[in-house]
Amino acid sequence: MNDSWIQQIFNPKVSDSHLQAKLAESRLSLPVPVFWLLGKTQSGKTSIIQALTHASRATVGEGFRPCTRRADVFDFPNAETAFVRFLDTKGLGETAYDPQEDLALYQTQAHLLMVVIKAMDHELDAVQSALQTIRAAHPEWPLLIVQTCLHEGYPGKSMDHLQTYPLSNQQLDLQLPPDLVRSLRRQRERFQSYRARFVAVDFTQHGDGYHPQHYGLDALWTEIELALPLGLKQLLRQNQTQTDQLNQVYNEHAYPHIVAYAISAGVLALTPVPAVSVPLVIAAQGKLFHSIASIFGLALTSRSLYEVASAVGIAGISIGFGVRELAKLIPGWGSLIAGLSTAAITYAMGMTLCYYYAKTQQGDAFTPEMLKAVYDEQLQCGRELLKERFK
Amino acid sequence: MLKTALWPWLLITVLGALPFLALMAIGGWWLWQQQLLLLWLSISASCGGIAWIVAKLLNRYQKKPVFQRRIAPQTPFSQRDQAAWQAVNALAEQLAQDKTIDMAQIDNWLPIGRQVLAVVAKHYYPKAENPELKIPVTELLRIIEHVSHDMHQQLLSNLPGSHVITLADGLNLQRWLGRLNTVKTALRLGRMLLNPLSGFLNEAGSYAHDKVVDLTLPRLQSWLLQSYVEKVGEYAILLYSGRMATATAQIEALTSQSDQDYQQAQAEQQRLAQEPLRILVAGQTNAGKSTLINILFDRPMAATDVLSCTAELIPYQLKREGLLSGLIFDTPGYGEQSGWLDDNQALLDQTDLLLLVCSANQAARQADRRFLQAFTQHFLTQTHRKLPPIITVVTHIDALRPLREWQPPYNIATPTSAKAKSIQAALSAIQTDLDLSAGVLVPVSLGDNDGMGAYNVDALIQAMGQQMDEAQRSRLLRCLTGAQDQEKWPRLWRQLGNSGRWLLKKAGDALP
Numbered sequence: 001m002n003d004s005w006i007q008q009i010f011n012p013k014v015s016d017s018h019l020q021a022k023l024a025e026s027r028l029s030l031p032v033p034v035f036w037l038l039g040k041t042q043s044g045k046t047s048i049i050q051a052l053t054h055a056s057r058a059t060v061g062e063g064f065r066p067c068t069r070r071a072d073v074f075d076f077p078n079a080e081t082a083f084v085r086f087l088d089t090k091g092l093g094e095t096a097y098d099p100q101e102d103l104a105l106y107q108t109q110a111h112l113l114m115v116v117i118k119a120m121d122h123e124l125d126a127v128q129s130a131l132q133t134i135r136a137a138h139p140e141w142p143l144l145i146v147q148t149c150l151h152e153g154y155p156g157k158s159m160d161h162l163q164t165y166p167l168s169n170q171q172l173d174l175q176l177p178p179d180l181v182r183s184l185r186r187q188r189e190r191f192q193s194y195r196a197r198f199v200a201v202d203f204t205q206h207g208d209g210y211h212p213q214h215y216g217l218d219a220l221w222t223e224i225e226l227a228l229p230l231g232l233k234q235l236l237r238q239n240q241t242q243t244d245q246l247n248q249v250y251n252e253h254a255y256p257h258i259v260a261y262a263i264s265a266g267v268l269a270l271t272p273v274p275a276v277s278v279p280l281v282i283a284a285q286g287k288l289f290h291s292i293a294s295i296f297g298l299a300l301t302s303r304s305l306y307e308v309a310s311a312v313g314i315a316g317i318s319i320g321f322g323v324r325e326l327a328k329l330i331p332g333w334g335s336l337i338a339g340l341s342t343a344a345i346t347y348a349m350g351m352t353l354c355y356y357y358a359k360t361q362q363g364d365a366f367t368p369e370m371l372k373a374v375y376d377e378q379l380q381c382g383r384e385l386l387k388e389r390f391k
Numbered sequence: 392m393l394k395t396a397l398w399p400w401l402l403i404t405v406l407g408a409l410p411f412l413a414l415m416a417i418g419g420w421w422l423w424q425q426q427l428l429l430l431w432l433s434i435s436a437s438c439g440g441i442a443w444i445v446a447k448l449l450n451r452y453q454k455k456p457v458f459q460r461r462i463a464p465q466t467p468f469s470q471r472d473q474a475a476w477q478a479v480n481a482l483a484e485q486l487a488q489d490k491t492i493d494m495a496q497i498d499n500w501l502p503i504g505r506q507v508l509a510v511v512a513k514h515y516y517p518k519a520e521n522p523e524l525k526i527p528v529t530e531l532l533r534i535i536e537h538v539s540h541d542m543h544q545q546l547l548s549n550l551p552g553s554h555v556i557t558l559a560d561g562l563n564l565q566r567w568l569g570r571l572n573t574v575k576t577a578l579r580l581g582r583m584l585l586n587p588l589s590g591f592l593n594e595a596g597s598y599a600h601d602k603v604v605d606l607t608l609p610r611l612q613s614w615l616l617q618s619y620v621e622k623v624g625e626y627a628i629l630l631y632s633g634r635m636a637t638a639t640a641q642i643e644a645l646t647s648q649s650d651q652d653y654q655q656a657q658a659e660q661q662r663l664a665q666e667p668l669r670i671l672v673a674g675q676t677n678a679g680k681s682t683l684i685n686i687l688f689d690r691p692m693a694a695t696d697v698l699s700c701t702a703e704l705i706p707y708q709l710k711r712e713g714l715l716s717g718l719i720f721d722t723p724g725y726g727e728q729s730g731w732l733d734d735n736q737a738l739l740d741q742t743d744l745l746l747l748v749c750s751a752n753q754a755a756r757q758a759d760r761r762f763l764q765a766f767t768q769h770f771l772t773q774t775h776r777k778l779p780p781i782i783t784v785v786t787h788i789d790a791l792r793p794l795r796e797w798q799p800p801y802n803i804a805t806p807t808s809a810k811a812k813s814i815q816a817a818l819s820a821i822q823t824d825l826d827l828s829a830g831v832l833v834p835v836s837l838g839d840n841d842g843m844g845a846y847n848v849d850a851l852i853q854a855m856g857q858q859m860d861e862a863q864r865s866r867l868l869r870c871l872t873g874a875q876d877q878e879k880w881p882r883l884w885r886q887l888g889n890s891g892r893w894l895l896k897k898a899g900d901a902l903p
Contacts (some may be wrong), residue, residue: 120697121677122677
């Protein structure tokens, strides 16, 4: 069974296009959350995506692709395996915008509408009228008003951010400069009637000289989790325990892929008919292992895969499949359990492979026991991370 | 002898100078220790000596005044005039030889002027007994007026700093120099007694120095005298040869019809002069319109706040000497109350100058473009109207990246720093976004900037002046606070050019 699994990783039984079609199909049952960012040019939308995903500015900039005439879409980590999607409305305040087209397209998906405004900007007619239309069509979508660029309201260039974030719990601290507080208040009054929640942040770039660079990120996450309880924060936040052992390459690129493919594999495993999904899941796992190998600049060899698989234990993979597929026979919960455990196993396998490559690259010695320990830890971790998603 | 009241001041001065005097003493001591004192003294003496010799030589070979070429008469002279001009020149030469004339004494100017007048008059009326008296008093006054004006120009353009040095300053300086001389004499005597050799060398040095100064001062004086004589001569020739038409004669010569037209033209001109200049300040909310107005007036006039607080059109008066000369209109941001444009077509119609205020860190510029289109359209539809000049004031340049840096001046024409590059990029973006094919962009910072104050507002005022018609320009400049001093403008313009502050202007209408 173990050998045949490795065989299938290198020679998947399903074609790429078939896998894509199946993924797209399965997404319908577990839609990708979409953050709709509504704000004027340079109001800080890109910075928000950057802060939430830890992607670099260039990645975000290049990752956007045109979606509708007026909206760009950014899939994270990429279009194939995206587990979070950002929608950016172009040129608001530059030319007249009618959100109807975008509304029609994003009708059915899970949404968080984020209105992004600069803290000192009061020329908000364009934003407000677009919001009005969207709100009329979807009053149920949670609405979060993000007030950005706090430093523009600071009285001088020498002022730093207050040490403790002063804007938690929807309250404005009076230690802030009075003009800034009044400006924030005025904006909040303006959007009060939309039953919005508010958060004020200042996401600057590296080298701008403000510390922390992502001021108010925790508060923003708190608001997002309140509005959209999908455990996204955990998924997007790096696994701190592993960061020390693995290098920057892992931080930047591998982690989002592991999460993305783990979810994809899990989603594929949701198919209620036993055994049908197995080749699809293996194909998705294969794509993940290949992409991890290429991130580390190495080729995926059957030897490395064999080392990892045998250290982890054949049972972990092969017998697991059988049990999970059988679980699908239980009505109702069966598929979900299969989905979550497939996702968690894929996650743990990906993390272990990462660890294996990092150690190989650094020339450090490691034993099968160490690999096993990493796998067990990550399996637990993956279950925790992904359980919100497969609920 | 020094008055007792001056002693405390002298003491204070000496106290202030003590550290530097001490430096000299220490230096001297060091030189003496190093056995270099004699060498130093010889070098300083020879330097002074060389300077003196060179100055002397220059004085001998370079007869022309150092300051200015001779005055060339503006009107072409006939042969008869030319003869009179030669007589004037001869007189100028003769006066220049006379070392006793002190041009610092204002009393000396009048007799010299009369002398010149007499020479010229004699030339034109050789038979008359008192030819210079054949001229009406008003004409004499006119000569004085013209000569004074020309001398003023000459001094301004030739003597650096003359517009700030008052007569009192000059006199005081001279008096002080005189006093210092007394003190210096005592010092010199003491030095001679204490150290004869170094005292002698020092004496030689200061003698040479005094000589250089003596050579320069008479030069200035003779230039002044010569200019004066020539100017009086020139106007006198114009007057006696009958070429300086008198104003009264002109009016008497007019026909009744012309007189009527003349009166009408004058009335019209007066009416135009009474019509105030109208400046419209427009922009998005929080772009800084009211702040700009306050800075132009140099005192708080319009209420400014982080929240929009200009709810309606508010005119502010530009006043000087109690006369109304201009109106500046503050407007609500376009977004807040978009209707004001339609409700106030009349105001739009009478705009003489539009100040379009754009924030550099506000990238959404649809509102600006819409306003600009409406504004341009309004004038384009009326063929008899000319589009008023538009100046785009780009505010908040201090908020551009790098965010926490603000160290003006910035050279935006050829940017070297990251900030200057950001400012240039913002200006170019605004120019493209607003499709500004004509007009001027001026980057300014109107904030307090941690106490550094506003930046580049003088360039804006200058740009406003440049955009106005001649007549309107002087009125505008006269009205704006800080612009009273007319002489300031040409200098300021040069300074702006030199310090690299910048107005972006489309090619075609080059800046002077």
